Amino acid sequence: MSTDLVSALKARFPQATDRASADHPAVNVPLGDLVAALGYLRNEWAFDLLMDVTAIDWAEGASPRFTVVYHLLSTTRTGSYVRVAAACAGSEGEPSAPSIVSLWPGADWHERECYDMFGIKFQGHPDLRRILMWDGYPYHPLRKEFPLAGIETDLPVADIAEETGTRVIAAPMAGGPFVASPGEINLTEAEPRAKDQSWSDRDARPDQTALRQVRE
Numbered sequence: 001m002s003t004d005l006v007s008a009l010k011a012r013f014p015q016a017t018d019r020a021s022a023d024h025p026a027v028n029v030p031l032g033d034l035v036a037a038l039g040y041l042r043n044e045w046a047f048d049l050l051m052d053v054t055a056i057d058w059a060e061g062a063s064p065r066f067t068v069v070y071h072l073l074s075t076t077r078t079g080s081y082v083r084v085a086a087a088c089a090g091s092e093g094e095p096s097a098p099s100i101v102s103l104w105p106g107a108d109w110h111e112r113e114c115y116d117m118f119g120i121k122f123q124g125h126p127d128l129r130r131i132l133m134w135d136g137y138p139y140h141p142l143r144k145e146f147p148l149a150g151i152e153t154d155l156p157v158a159d160i161a162e163e164t165g166t167r168v169i170a171a172p173m174a175g176g177p178f179v180a181s182p183g184e185i186n187l188t189e190a191e192p193r194a195k196d197q198s199w200s201d202r203d204a205r206p207d208q209t210a211l212r213q214v215r216e
Contacts, residue, residue: 002024002025002082005025005045005080005082006018006027007137008044008045009029009037009040010027011031011039012034012037012040012105013029013030013037013040014032015029016028016029016030016031016033016037019083019085021083023148024081024082024083025081025083026082026083027082027084027085028083028084028085028086028087029084029085029086029093030087030124031086031087031088031089031097031098032099033086034068034084034086034097035098035099035100035102035103037084037102038072038084038100038103040072041072041082041084042103042104043073045077045080046074046076046077046080047072047074047080047082048073048074048076049072049073049074049075049104050070050071050100050103050104050106050107050110051071051072051081052069052070052110052129053068053069053070053071053100053107053110053111053113054068054069054070054071054110054114054117055067055068055069055088055114055115055117055118055120055142056069056085057118057128057142057143057144058106058144059144060085060092060144060145064089065088065092065095065096066087066088066089066095066118066120066162067085067086067087067088068082068085068088068097068120069083069084069085070084070085070100071083071130072084076199088120089119093119093120094119095118095119095120095121096120096121096122096123097120097123098122098123098124099111099122099123099125099126099128100124101124101125101126102124107172108125108127109131111125111128112125112127112128112129112130112131113131113132113204115128115129115130116130116131116132116133116140117132117140117141117142117143118140118142118143119140119143133168134156135156136156137152137153137156138153147172152167152168153167153168154168155167155168156168163182181210
């Protein structure tokens with residue numbers, strides 16, 4: 001089915017291209033064809049379940065910098081899964097893509113999370129606001145420039161911040177699979193950025209003693 005699916009999609013949308021994938025069929029489509037292509041997959045190929053909406057940040061200076069990625073599953077065709085990607089419009093600071101809430105109502109929360117973490121604005125979304133961080137939070141944590149160690153910020157409620165004299169403590173990502181090399185055991189060591197931007201209970205933050213950090 002995967003060959004037939006991709007061929008049919010490319011015949012319907014001639015500017016669609018193959019996307020490298022190690023598992024499921026995947027295609028790139030122009031942003032202008034995105035909603036129509038996803039609707040075609042839903043209506044003509046029974047991809048009735050939107051599994052996820054996510055994005056890729058290719059880092060500052062890339063053009064286009066951001067790509068949105070959609071994961072679709074058919075619940076009536078066993079094993080039918082497809083990945084669709086499209087380059088975002090707009091500048092590095094203001095990437096955008098069309099909302100697909102009209103196709104899958106569940107896209108509402110997916111798009112809000114993508115907006116929150118990457119800063120991608122989904123045009124036509126009925127209520128585009130943050131879903132994980134608070135309104136007014138100045139960063140997008142999954143952008144490449146956001147440090148693995150996090151960034152300490154003021155508490156979102158001004159009177160509590162004034163009363164307590166504290167700030168939101170950054171939550172360090174002390175390692176992870178993001179850039180780990182095959183066969184690596186110590187994933188913290190496999191994170192180049194984590195070596196000078198992250199810490200743990202064993203390695204104190206630069207402005208704290210290990211004991212104070214553990215107590216906090």
